[in-house]
Amino acid sequence: MTGRAVRHALALALVLAGSIGCERLIDARIERNLTRAQTGLPDEPGLHVVLCGTGSPIADASRAAACTAVLAAGQFLLVDVGPGAWESADLANLPLARLSGVLLTHFHSDHIGDLGEAMTGSWIAGRTRPLDVYGPAGTAEVVRGFEAAYARDADARTRHHGEQAMPRAAAGAVAHEIALDADDPALPAVVVLERDGLRITAFAVDHSPVRPAVGYRFDYRGRSVVVTGDTKKSQGVASHALGADLLIHEALLPDAALRASAVAGRLGRGRLAKLASDIPGYHTSPVEAAQVAQAAGAKKLVLTHLVPGPNDFFARRLFLRGVGEVYGGEVVLGEDGMRFDLAPQP
Ligand SMILES: [Zn+2]
Ligand SMILES: [Zn+2]
Incomplete structure (x- = not known):
């Protein structure tokens, strides 16, 4: 295709x-259709965020799995590319050919499932050099695996359309591993990339027993965005998100997961009951995310990786219950396609 x-x-x-x-x-x-992509968006002044996946491993027709696009200083980066994220990025009119990098937070499938699609789709769209993929230790192995899985596809396209239209050397990806192996959020952040005024740092989060797992902070012309990836509530995240304009934090309703576990148990679905009861332990509730935002002094909290997807009035009320009591800023329940623009500070 x-x-x-x-x-x-x-x-x-x-x-x-x-x-x-x-x-x-x-x-x-x-x-x-061919001209709907916002090709100039990465060059616009300021820091821009587009949510390209606000869902989770639970099937949801309106939400792809984990993906957050950050655009600034001529660059277009994706934090995570879970299943469905590449299509969601396309539907959000993001400039696919200009994808300059993918930043992985960890290797759960709901964060990496579309890496092959991002590698291949941006090449087809016009990317002219291998895709840079950043992430914690293990990223090189993941990238090698996706390259192997998509090699026959790339070979066939170059044979079919010719080397000039589909240069084979541009098809793959280059892995850049971040030296941040421990899962202690108290560790100092490390610089991932610094280019044309955009500074990207990575910091450890606590998604144990999954490790390593990292979040990312983007600073550009006086504005800042933090994307947590998957993590339990962490004071370390708050310190790395200090003063951020946007804190994009994962959120899971623990009551919903525990109720799902109880119902699955009643239905004799022991395996599912076990999985659902394990899940709240390494994620953050909406109220906890709001506490982190308050501790960080973040100006706006955007909740993403929403479990379960709050797709009706009742679920949205449940998600936001108690959040306003612990956080004074604006809270947004993320939806695929939402865009946030942060103008540069004078
Ligand atoms: Zn995870
Ligand atoms: Zn996840």
């Missing part, structure tokens, strides 16, 4: 082919 835009364009052309007089309409629709 080629990219979504090309698929749409071809399907539309085939369905309507032969309808004499419709060509201009068809061409206009194809053109609209």
Whole structure:
């Protein structure tokens, strides 16, 4: 399969082919689809965030798994690319060809499942060099695995379309491992990348027994964004998010997970009951995330990786219950496609 835009364009052309007089309409629709990407967004002043996956491993038609896009200083980076995230990024009109890097927080499948799609899709869209993939120790192994899985696809595309259109050397990825192995959030942050005024640092989070696991902080022209990845409540996260304009924190409703465990047990689904009861121990509740935001003095809290997805009025009320009592700033329940723009400070 080629990219979504090309698929749409071809399907539309085939369905309507032969309808004499419709060509201009068809061409206009194809053109609209092929030009909808916000190609200049990474070059706009300031720091920009687009949520490209606010869900979890639980199937949800309106939410891809973990993905947060950060755009600044001519760069377009994705923090995590869980299943469905690449399509969500495309639907959010992000400039796929300009993807400059992926930052992995850890290697749970809901954070890495679409890495192959991001590698391949951005190459098809026009990326001209291998994709930089950053992450904790283990990233090189994960990248090698995805490269192996997608090698036949890349070979076939280059044979089919030619080296000039699909340069094979640009197809893969280059892993950059961050030297931050311990899971102690009290450790100092390490610089991942510093380019054209954009500074990205990584810090350890506590997602134990999963380790290593990291979060990322982006600083650019006086504005800052922190993406926690998966973590339990941590004072260390608060210190790394000190004064952030946006704290993008994971959130899970522990009561919902424990009730799911009880119901699964009643239905004789012992394995599921066990998994659901284990899960709250390495995630953060919405109220805890709000406490972290308050301790950090973060200006806005955006909740993501929402378990279960708060997709109706009742669930949204449950998610936000008690949050306003511990945090004075604005709280946003993330949805796929949401965009936040932080203008540079003078
Ligand atoms: Zn995880
Ligand atoms: Zn996760």
